[in-house]
Amino acid sequence: MATRTDPKKDVVILGLGWTGSILGMELAQEGLEILALERGEDRNTVPDFQYPGVIDELKYGIRYGFMQKPTKMTLTVRHNTEQTALPYRHLGSFLPGDGVGGAGIHWNGHTWRTQDVELRLKSYVEETFGADIIPEGMQIQDWGVTQEELEPYYDRLEYMMGISGKAGNINGEIQEGGNPFEAPRARDYPNPPLDNTYDAELFADAARKFGYHPFPRPAANASRAYTNEYGMQLGPCNYCGFCERFGCLNYSKASPQTCILDALKQKPNFSYKTHAEVLKIEKAADGKTATGVTYFDEKTGDEVFQPADLVLVCTYSLNNVHLLLLSGIGQPYDPATGEGVVGRNYSYQMTGGTALFFKDKNFNPFIGTGSVGMSIDDFSISQIDFAEEGFIGGSYITGGHTGGRPIQQLSTPPGTPSWGQGWKEAAGQWYACKMSIGSHGSNMSYRDCYLDLDPTYTDRHGRPLMRMTFNWKDNDIKMTQFMKGKIEEVAKSMNPDKMASGFKHDGSQYDVRPYQSTHNVGGAIMGTDPKTSVINRYLQSWDCHNVFVMGASAYPQNTQYNPTGPLGALAYWAADAIRKDYLKNPRPLM
Amino acid sequence: MTDIPGRVSRRGFLMGSAASAAYATLMNPSLSYAQGELPPLEEYEPVYFTADEWRFVMAACDRLIPAEGDGPGALETRVPVFIDLQMAGSFGDASDWYMAGPHQPDADPLLGFQSPLTPAQIYRQAIPAFQEWCQTTHGDAFENLDSATKDKALTSLQKGDVALAPELRDFFSFLLQNTKEGYFADPKYGGNYQLKAWAYIGFPGARAAYTEWVTRHNQTYPLPALSISGERA
Numbered sequence: 001m002a003t004r005t006d007p008k009k010d011v012v013i014l015g016l017g018w019t020g021s022i023l024g025m026e027l028a029q030e031g032l033e034i035l036a037l038e039r040g041e042d043r044n045t046v047p048d049f050q051y052p053g054v055i056d057e058l059k060y061g062i063r064y065g066f067m068q069k070p071t072k073m074t075l076t077v078r079h080n081t082e083q084t085a086l087p088y089r090h091l092g093s094f095l096p097g098d099g100v101g102g103a104g105i106h107w108n109g110h111t112w113r114t115q116d117v118e119l120r121l122k123s124y125v126e127e128t129f130g131a132d133i134i135p136e137g138m139q140i141q142d143w144g145v146t147q148e149e150l151e152p153y154y155d156r157l158e159y160m161m162g163i164s165g166k167a168g169n170i171n172g173e174i175q176e177g178g179n180p181f182e183a184p185r186a187r188d189y190p191n192p193p194l195d196n197t198y199d200a201e202l203f204a205d206a207a208r209k210f211g212y213h214p215f216p217r218p219a220a221n222a223s224r225a226y227t228n229e230y231g232m233q234l235g236p237c238n239y240c241g242f243c244e245r246f247g248c249l250n251y252s253k254a255s256p257q258t259c260i261l262d263a264l265k266q267k268p269n270f271s272y273k274t275h276a277e278v279l280k281i282e283k284a285a286d287g288k289t290a291t292g293v294t295y296f297d298e299k300t301g302d303e304v305f306q307p308a309d310l311v312l313v314c315t316y317s318l319n320n321v322h323l324l325l326l327s328g329i330g331q332p333y334d335p336a337t338g339e340g341v342v343g344r345n346y347s348y349q350m351t352g353g354t355a356l357f358f359k360d361k362n363f364n365p366f367i368g369t370g371s372v373g374m375s376i377d378d379f380s381i382s383q384i385d386f387a388e389e390g391f392i393g394g395s396y397i398t399g400g401h402t403g404g405r406p407i408q409q410l411s412t413p414p415g416t417p418s419w420g421q422g423w424k425e426a427a428g429q430w431y432a433c434k435m436s437i438g439s440h441g442s443n444m445s446y447r448d449c450y451l452d453l454d455p456t457y458t459d460r461h462g463r464p465l466m467r468m469t470f471n472w473k474d475n476d477i478k479m480t481q482f483m484k485g486k487i488e489e490v491a492k493s494m495n496p497d498k499m500a501s502g503f504k505h506d507g508s509q510y511d512v513r514p515y516q517s518t519h520n521v522g523g524a525i526m527g528t529d530p531k532t533s534v535i536n537r538y539l540q541s542w543d544c545h546n547v548f549v550m551g552a553s554a555y556p557q558n559t560q561y562n563p564t565g566p567l568g569a570l571a572y573w574a575a576d577a578i579r580k581d582y583l584k585n586p587r588p589l590m
Numbered sequence: 591m592t593d594i595p596g597r598v599s600r601r602g603f604l605m606g607s608a609a610s611a612a613y614a615t616l617m618n619p620s621l622s623y624a625q626g627e628l629p630p631l632e633e634y635e636p637v638y639f640t641a642d643e644w645r646f647v648m649a650a651c652d653r654l655i656p657a658e659g660d661g662p663g664a665l666e667t668r669v670p671v672f673i674d675l676q677m678a679g680s681f682g683d684a685s686d687w688y689m690a691g692p693h694q695p696d697a698d699p700l701l702g703f704q705s706p707l708t709p710a711q712i713y714r715q716a717i718p719a720f721q722e723w724c725q726t727t728h729g730d731a732f733e734n735l736d737s738a739t740k741d742k743a744l745t746s747l748q749k750g751d752v753a754l755a756p757e758l759r760d761f762f763s764f765l766l767q768n769t770k771e772g773y774f775a776d777p778k779y780g781g782n783y784q785l786k787a788w789a790y791i792g793f794p795g796a797r798a799a800y801t802e803w804v805t806r807h808n809q810t811y812p813l814p815a816l817s818i819s820g821e822r823a
Contacts, residue, residue, distance in 0.1 A: 052818045055796040058775040063681060070688035077701060086694055086701045090687045198807035240798035249798065362808050366793055367800040406774040406793050418748075419766055420741065421659040428661045431791040457690065512702040 002294050002305035009035045012293055012308035014278045014323065017102020018564065019550035019571040020314035021256035021264060022160075025230065026575035027310075028267040030583060035306065036270070037295050039073075039277035039315075040099030045257055049105070049247030057405045061245045066106045068096040068316070072277075075318060076454045077512050079471040081335060087457050087465065093511070094518040095245070096316045100274060101256045103316060103518060104564075108244040108370030108402060109220030109253050111163050112561035113154050113569070116147035116183045117382045118442075121392075121557065129387040135475055139345055139445045140392070141556035144528040144537035145573070147183040153572040154565065155186055158218075161254035161568070162226040162234045164371075165189035165218035179215045181377040191223045194237065194372045196400075199363050199435035203399020204374035206494045212376045217398055219371030220254035220564075230263040241403030243370030253370060275299050279461060281311055281327035283544060290329070290544045296461060309586070310546050310578070313524075314571075317553035321346075321451050321523035322466040330524075330534045330543050335448045335469075341534045341542075343452045345445035345525050346468060347558040348510075349517040350393070350476045352503030353438035354487045356496035357413045362432045365404025373400020379486055381442060381560055393479035394560045395441035397487060404431070413498040437491055439483035439503070443476050445557035451523045471510050480504050519563050524553035526570075528590070536590040538577040539570060545588045548574055628783070631668055638677035638710060646717050647673055649733035653740045654769045662786040664769055672772030672781030673765075682710035696756035705757045709764050716754060716761035723752045776818045785823035788815035795823075 010032035013020045020036055028034055043066075048054070059065045068074075068091075076085035097103035117124040120142045125134060134140065167188040168178025175188075193216035196204075204214035221243065222234040237252035251258050264270055275298035282291045282305065292307035313320050324330055324342045333344035377383070381394035403409060411434060412426040454467035484503040491499055527533030530542040539554060541547040550571050552563040559566065577589060636644045647670050657663035664670070676682055693706040705712065720743075724732045727746075728739050735743065746752050747762045754761060772781030774788070776796070782788060788795050795815040803811060815823035 051798060052796045052820075055798045056776055056818060058771060058779055062771060062775075064686070069686040071686055074688045079698075079700075083698075084694070086697050086704055087688045087690070089689065089703050090684070092702060195804040197804060201807065236801070238798070239800040239804050241800070242798060362810060364800075364803065364806075364809075364811050366797075367803055367811070404793060406788070406791060407771050410774070410791065419654040419744075419769075421656050424655050424661050424663075425659050428791050431793070456692065509700050511700045513700070 003302045005305040008307040009033050011310045011312060012306055013312045013314055015102060015315035016100050016272055018104040018256055018568055021260040022571040023312050023314060023575055024270055025260050025264050026579060028264060028270045030579055031269060034270045036272035037276040037278055038100050038272060038274045042274045043100045043105060045251060049249050051249040054246055054249050055242050057407050061405055061408050064091050064095060066097060066247060067091055068098045073459055075466040075468055076457050077468045079509060081448060081469060085454055085467045088512055092513045093516050094520055096318060105247045105255045106245050107564060110371050110562040111161060111218045111220045112565045113183060114559045114561060114566050115380060115382045118559045119143045119145060119147055125392060133387050137447045139447050141527055141532060143556055144526055150569050150573060151186060153569040156572050157568040159190045160228050160259055161220045162191055162222045162228055163189045163218050163220055164191040164194050164223035166193050166216050168215055177215060179377050180213050181380050181382060191226055194219055194221060194223045197368060197372055200372060200374040200400040202494060203437055206490050207376050210490060212378045214374040214376050217371050217373045217375045221369045221371050222252045228259055230260060232259050232263055234258055237369050239367050239369050241366045241368045243402055278323060281323060281329060288544060289546045313549040317551045318520050320549055320551055320553040324524055325453050326463055329541055329547060332452055333450050335450055338447060343450045343523050345522040345556055346449050346451045346470060347443045347445045347522050349519040349558055350441040350443045350480045351439060351517055352480045352484060353436050354491045354499060354501040355411060355434055355436045356491050356494060357430050357434050357498040359433060359497045363435050365401055365432060368401045368403045370402050373398040379483060389482060391475045391478040392444060393442040393476060395439040395483045396560055397437060397439050399437045414500040437487050439480060439487060441479055441483060442560040443558040445522060446473055472504055472508050477504050477506060477508060519558060521552040521555040521558045521563055524549045525556045526554040527556060538589045539574040540589050546586060631665060634671055636674045638674050643717050645733045650765060651769050653744055654766060655773055661790040664773060667773055667781055667786050668783040669769055669772035669781045672779050673768045675780045676768060677710040677713060682708060684708040703760060705760060707757050712758055712761050712764060716758040719754055720747060720752055777821060778818055785815045785817055789823035
């Protein structure tokens, strides 16, 4: 029961990260009265990411100073429907952000476009290889939007973020030195590629000898001074090595703070509140629209009803799904019957890598930035014969490193003891001499990998936690083992003194403890059929037409790439549909 | 130092913290010792650990990162001080973690930490349990064993061969992780004394500006390590 009702707004935005900031900016230009509610604290480059305080590995890299605190919000996890799910009590496998800027402050900055075939994966597989190659229980779908439709929105995103990179395909013409397997783009990236570290160069040279096509990984780490369409300015990256898990001290990493918020805060019709945690989206009596949201005002202890005409759900993907489940918007998914949609098709990211140790090389590992590296897309989804290889999926493969922070990023060769004199001496001997080649791969969606409400555990407000049911499947393990073979071939050709691989293998179960990826996707997926999706192709709820749900929760299965590019492009795409169509005549757009 | 509204300044933190005395010595070494020098580790008064626990922590750190061989050991870098201060702080009391029940501490380890106890409580309960095992198995308290036997005992603990209650099963992994954290974290947390661990491996610490060095491949970076407070190795 709300203890206070505030004056109505045209738009309420839930969560002030990337998508909330993009939507805020776009809709503020329509003159709408907008309020953004952010559950975490306010954050600005100064003082929050200021040198030297932010160069603190323990506080931010290890104790997760900028991340969601499980004591305030977490979920439960189990491997299958027979198991009892238990709370994710401290962070490990994935690191949701909180606070203004969200995960957009502590990401690496890898900014990819998906491949065209990834957006119509089910159709592509059926047309190219036949429906019978899709294994029992796999539940892949088309997104309902094409690469061609999204191109202008990717373009806006990349120019807003000041991405450093090299185009591989401009209007169908392959560009030397870029990614020849990318979908056609209208123009090159706004900034040239970053300078390469030694390991990235060595990998690229080796990959070329195999006939592969290395290119600079597209980076939201500015390679030069840059001003974007909102007048926001980025400074050139100084390769400080404290990028992912940290806010950028140097105004170089694209984040809501560096690219949007100071401009947005100038708009008199935009305001935001921090420490305002949305508890529920409230529905009208007929259930066809939302009337606003109820949130907990941490500063006053009040429960506040905030009425609004338009509700934009822009929190972290997992929290988006949790809010829909708690609010009764959309029918919860039931894996037994396959009916219902909210929580359907949760998927993750399949990663792996090989470490190479060279006695006579010094990589200066502490010199790095979030996205520097040379990648190949020769084993991407569009390049693999799924029928031949026996799996559906793909990876991009990268040589490069982001930093040499010693607690997290130091590693020793295989056979080194984990402590004692042997560990200490190996740490000193190999710290500077190690590089790695990583695989960043897709993860398909499955009938029994999903999200629902936990029957036992509750949050501090007494609301049920969300429950994740997830495990690795044979298809994706085959994919990553295929990548292991390709990577080890290149690695061996580089003649390291020692080598060690870490890939999921037969029998690998999902382990919540080691960090793997904060690419939790799906659960509020987009599509063109309300029976199999939560939102339509404009990210509009099928059930409540004035509720739009942004973010990677929209992905019907995970792509082989990092999720920020598509979710940013989709935010601009949805903003355009709202501005050009919905506002004039609010209704279901499909 | 200007206090930023809504944020705890270092001064405010020092005045309010249980660890204030220890931090005051740590942060103001010039009060009674030469710049960069601290009172000997043997004179340190633990904030969290009891005298018995402290003897164990000192002895265990000394084996996990021993003085022998290349590079500084855990005692030379004051790692036990780091662990003590961590136990007295928000890590020790799991203040960021979801600690609500019901608990299933014997659950599949793949589902992660499930103990009802905080890390500080786990150290408190596990140390005497391990000491008892050392008495029974090796005939003495851990700190009194010779180095080879200490290593054997720690290996048994790591392998799970020491019968601990399931609530305590993460004890060794905390001990090892915290020891390495203390070795490599910024010296402001009490370990990595005089940036010795950073200097040893060649990590320049908080320099955080390498624009002109990115393309100097396979060359040795020349500047010494720097801490957040400006101390140099």
